[in-house]
Amino acid sequence: MPATIISTRKALRQWHLYLFVVPSLLLIGTFCYYPAISAIIHSFFDWQGSDQMQFLGLDNFKRALADPILRQSFGTMCILVVANFFKMVPAILLAVVIHRLTSDKWQYWYRVLLIVPMVVPGLVSLFIWKFFFDPNLGIINNAFDLLHIKHMLVWLDVNWFHSGTFRMDAPISWLSEPRLIIPSLIFWGFPWVGAVSVFIFLAGLQGIGTEVYEAAELDGASPFQKFTHIELPLIMTQVRLNVILMMIGALQDYGLQFMLLGGNGGAGMKGMVPGLWMFNRAFLAGEFGYACSIGIILFFLILLMTYINNKYIRVDK
């Protein structure tokens, strides 16, 4: 349906049509645009939350560039992003296997089962995982004891790494031992098959017709060759999209770190990520101006990611 064009003169008589957008505009003006502009302005000030502010120019940004904790947090974030690349593998594998099923009914039910964990509030699964990591009661340590993985880790540590991280006489404290915090964050959510990413891959695979498979089978392609020659090329767009979404997510999410490790990012601030540092400065230290400037830096990084995404990744749309 093409929109009816209303000329300026007619619009004066039909001004009430504008009333349809006014509520939405007021809302986004007040709660989206105003805070954004306010953040930009306040990032140039020393602002402790009161009405008194002192203009600092670019000092907040200079401080941010030199801030060792912010640098460390970007390092942690980079490690988590790189790990996320490998964490995509189970989702791709699962999507390919589900796609190859001949039965549509099963495909549907597996999708339903994938959504089930999403129905549980995110915080609940987060806290269940926190409970899994508990040194004394957690089932990860329990499973490691049962499967003798702990013996292996201790042996490796004693003979090779000499870090003293794993000891026979103490339970592994996943979230309070500084050296284990990042590995725990990476392991969190194993086997990492979120419904959204699997669905994104499945949407990419949907374009492959059965005749392609039949042709490949007649040519004697092995299941692995089918994956590298048919499926992987077709979902490369989705993989790249997932990578960008993941990097944007890594830049702006800090709920996980906050809930698992607290506002200080755990022992030795090992689990500190940039978003959490912003939150920490604002709400724990009261340095609202500095927090705004960290927010602005993150803002521009995410904007850059979005730009790359729209310019180079979504070429086919």
Added chain:
Amino acid sequence: MSDNSIHAVAALQAVGSKRGRDWPKHLVIWLILALQLLPLYMMFQISFKDNTEFLTNPWFPLLPWHWHFDNFVYGVKLIGPYIGNTVFIATVSASCTIFLATLAAYFFARYKMPLSNVLWSIFLVLMLLPAIANIVPLFMLLKSMNLLNTLQALIVIAMAGGQVFNTFILRNFIEDLPKDLFEAAEIDGASHFQQIINIVVPMSAPIIGTLFILSFLGQWNDFMMPLIVLRDRELFTLGVGLVYLNGEYVKQWGQIMSAFMVASIPLIIIFLFCMKLFVRGLAAGAVKG
């Protein structure tokens, strides 16, 4: 054997062999899904145990006649009020969000007025702008509006945050509705509001349902905003309630897990009734990317 029959045999073999080799795929899927669903299984079976039972037997469920249902009494008492608050916020904000977004989408889809393009780009720009830097000034704004520690604050923020995405999707949908319907309604003297109620809403019911669920889920899962905004225990939403629960009662795992179960039940019920909407909503979101 003629060429045709060779092809026929090959095709038959292909189908037959595919069916024969499906079980390893099911095995792989079940293995991954079992690991993915392990947290839910643990939550379920621990919620019926007390601590000693959990310590002696962490992995396997108790026999049903040993189940501690009193854990659930505790869970409901503790989480019930929080669920009430959350349902209130999520329902009100999802309804209001979609109502206002429908109005805006109707305007953009049907009319091209002077300034329409400018207004539309005000919406579109927000699609690209990340909201990460907003949280600090937003807190200050709510403080100066005296909205801290109120449920209204969460509702208006959710409404504002949802406008862009929902208007965007609904505009595309309304543009695809046949124009004749609107013209016929106009001849009959229907006002714009009546056209929305009688044409737009019924015709786009599935998409509105999906958007409602997505927006409801967003509120249900949110904990950062409530954590910053709310102070009083009576106002806590599920998210904050769970955070405090996690901080306080570290000892009785059975009770905590039953509280987690209680927190999940409302959504599980909605899910069972609207499974199709969930699957389609997520699949549509995936295609859109």
